[in-house]
Amino acid sequence: MKKSGRIKRFAVSFAHYALLACALLCTLIPMVWMLITSFKKDSEILKTPVIYFPERLIWDNYSYVWSKAHFSRYFLNTVLVASITTGIVVILSMFVAYGLSRFDFRGKKSMTNLLLLTQFLPGVMLLVPLFVILNNLGLINTFLGLIIVFVAFDLPFCAILLRNFANNIPISLEEAAMIDGCGNFSVLFYIVFPLLFPGAIAISVFSFLASWNEFLFPLVLMSDPNKFTISVGLGYMKGAYAYKYGALAAGAVISLIAPLCIFVFMQKYLIHGLTAGSVKE
Amino acid sequence: MEITKNKRKNRGYSRQRERRYVMMVIIPIVFLLLSILFYPMLSVFYYSVFDYNLMLSKSISFSGIDNYLRMTNDQLFYKSLGVSIIWVAMNIILQAVIGMSVALLLSKSFYGQSIVRTAILSPYAVSGVLASTLWLFIFHDTFGLLNDVLRKLGITVSYISWLSSPSLAIIAAVIAEVWRYTPFFIIILLAALQSVPQDLYEAAKVDGAGVLRRFGSITLPYIKETIVFTCILRAVWEFNSVDVLYTLTKGGPVNSTTTLAMYVVKTAINGSNIGYGSALTAVSFILLTVFTILFIQITRIRKGERLQ
Numbered sequence: 001m002k003k004s005g006r007i008k009r010f011a012v013s014f015a016h017y018a019l020l021a022c023a024l025l026c027t028l029i030p031m032v033w034m035l036i037t038s039f040k041k042d043s044e045i046l047k048t049p050v051i052y053f054p055e056r057l058i059w060d061n062y063s064y065v066w067s068k069a070h071f072s073r074y075f076l077n078t079v080l081v082a083s084i085t086t087g088i089v090v091i092l093s094m095f096v097a098y099g100l101s102r103f104d105f106r107g108k109k110s111m112t113n114l115l116l117l118t119q120f121l122p123g124v125m126l127l128v129p130l131f132v133i134l135n136n137l138g139l140i141n142t143f144l145g146l147i148i149v150f151v152a153f154d155l156p157f158c159a160i161l162l163r164n165f166a167n168n169i170p171i172s173l174e175e176a177a178m179i180d181g182c183g184n185f186s187v188l189f190y191i192v193f194p195l196l197f198p199g200a201i202a203i204s205v206f207s208f209l210a211s212w213n214e215f216l217f218p219l220v221l222m223s224d225p226n227k228f229t230i231s232v233g234l235g236y237m238k239g240a241y242a243y244k245y246g247a248l249a250a251g252a253v254i255s256l257i258a259p260l261c262i263f264v265f266m267q268k269y270l271i272h273g274l275t276a277g278s279v280k281e
Numbered sequence: 282m283e284i285t286k287n288k289r290k291n292r293g294y295s296r297q298r299e300r301r302y303v304m305m306v307i308i309p310i311v312f313l314l315l316s317i318l319f320y321p322m323l324s325v326f327y328y329s330v331f332d333y334n335l336m337l338s339k340s341i342s343f344s345g346i347d348n349y350l351r352m353t354n355d356q357l358f359y360k361s362l363g364v365s366i367i368w369v370a371m372n373i374i375l376q377a378v379i380g381m382s383v384a385l386l387l388s389k390s391f392y393g394q395s396i397v398r399t400a401i402l403s404p405y406a407v408s409g410v411l412a413s414t415l416w417l418f419i420f421h422d423t424f425g426l427l428n429d430v431l432r433k434l435g436i437t438v439s440y441i442s443w444l445s446s447p448s449l450a451i452i453a454a455v456i457a458e459v460w461r462y463t464p465f466f467i468i469i470l471l472a473a474l475q476s477v478p479q480d481l482y483e484a485a486k487v488d489g490a491g492v493l494r495r496f497g498s499i500t501l502p503y504i505k506e507t508i509v510f511t512c513i514l515r516a517v518w519e520f521n522s523v524d525v526l527y528t529l530t531k532g533g534p535v536n537s538t539t540t541l542a543m544y545v546v547k548t549a550i551n552g553s554n555i556g557y558g559s560a561l562t563a564v565s566f567i568l569l570t571v572f573t574i575l576f577i578q579i580t581r582i583r584k585g586e587r588l589q
Contacts, residue, residue: 019386023386024401027404030416030419031403033415033418033426034414046424047424050424050429095306096307096310103307111311115311118318118319122566122569124523124565125322125545126318126321127546128328128562129322130321133324152314152318153318209406213410213411214408215409249418256411259407260403263399263406
């Protein structure tokens with residue numbers, strides 16, 4: 001009896017690991033393949049049958065993409081836009097979340113529902129009207145216009161997420177501080193905001209990734225090639241430099257590194273943040 | 282969790298401050314936010330009754346329901362609607378099934394759990410453009426990884442042109458989209474799985490329930506609501522997702538990968554026809570709203586029946 005139990009358990013365990021290995025392979029192979037391709041010469045890439053391991057690793061693709069294809073500029077643009085967006089989103093979210101968590105006021109329920117409803121609004125549908133509106137405001141092709149759009153997209157979700165975090169912070173801390181003479185706004189800054197820190201990290205990761213990876217809106221709202229973000233730059237590369245596959249691969253790797261690193265190091269916060277309020281306990 | 286515990290009590294002066302905070306801080310922010318998001322939505326309906334083409338004529342003329350009438354005769358509209366349904370169905374089914382399976386695999390502890398979990402969730406950090414670029418190198422006719430592997434394994438002899446054949450292109454696009462978005466399901470489902478009380482499983486095991494029975498009778502009922510909600514949310518997002526389609530196939534070949542959302546992009550952006558694009562958008566919005574309401578009603582009715 002015991003022996004068959006042990007064999008069965010081993011088989012289950014083996015199947016478990018085997019399936020996990022499959023999932024891991026399916027997930028990682030595209031990225032690894034791109035990495036390998038980025039180090040190949042163009043002639044090696046186009047050769048059939050496919051060469052899996054290049055003779056020499058060359059960096060030419062990267063230097064080409066960084067300077068000639070202007071990826072350095074795209075990289076800087078994207079870092080600029082994503083950072084500013086994230087900063088604004090985090091600050092505004094903290095204020096809104098605190099208010100939603102601590103105060104009751106007329107129309108609060110409908111306001112929260114409307115904020116949730118914005119998540120159902122599709123980006124594609126807002127594309128046309130937002131373009132026309134920004135055009136009339138003269139904000140087309142400006143970083144300011146892009147940042148405004150990004151903040152508007154990220155803020156509802158982040159504010160609600162942070163509200164769930166704020167609900168978990170006991171109000172007794174604030175009350176104690178106020179008894180000791182702490183003013184209303186000081187309470188905010190010295191007590192609540194520091195306690196919201198893990199939540200703030202979660203939403204800043206979310207907001208940064210969302211801004212970095214956004215493609216459609218920068219594509220439409222920016223007409224000056226110098227102001228492209230890295231996603232748009234990559235998209236254009238596919239069209240203009242269609243034959244330079246090595247450079248395309250290098251560009252993809254460059255675009256990939258920043259969000260991937262951020263994700264790997266921060267994923268704990270992000271997952272905790274995403275699920276803080278979404279599952280009924 | 283009682284939120285009421287954390288509410289400020291209405292004591293004298295602090296109530297004024299509370300109202301001031303709300304007025305000065307929250308309401309402006311939220312108002313700005315909602316106007317940036319909801320006002321454009323309303324203007325979509327407004328523009329849809331105009332003949333507004335950025336390139337053809339500088340003048341905007343009222344055209345009534347012309348755009349909508351044109352839609353009823355537009356073959357591409359109906360085709361894109363069909364493609365949209367196929368796109369959403371394939372994506373949601375694959376993402377939910379694969380997402381559920383992987384979430385189950387990841388929920389039991391094993392060696393290297395956190396590293397593997399990070400790796401499996403990593404496509405979430407990738408953008409749609411990036412995902413399609415990655416898969417371009419796999420699906421390419423001549424130097425793509427997939428064709429090479431298939432040939433080396435002897436499964437096929439000639440090269441399959443994944444991206445240039447109308448019937449296969451959508452499959453390639455779906456695979457790229459599933460790769461990129463399944464982690465979302467996995468994250469949500471993992472959290473849902475962890476909320477199921479563990480002692481239920483042990484009790485069931487003692488009573489002799491097998492793996493499938495445990496899953497069906499314990500796990501599913503607990504996470505059913507989460508699954509349904511996530512599916513609805515994802516269905517709406519997939520309907521409007523154009524990043525991968527735009528960069529992988531641009532809606533081709535022969536419009537076989539043109540979903541309704543892609544059609545809007547092509548009409549309004551590439552074709553500069555804001556009026557018709559707005560009309561298409563309005564119809565999409567109405568369809569999505571109807572779909573969502575129907576779905577919610579159906580699941581509510583089912584819940585009601587079970588309670589009886």
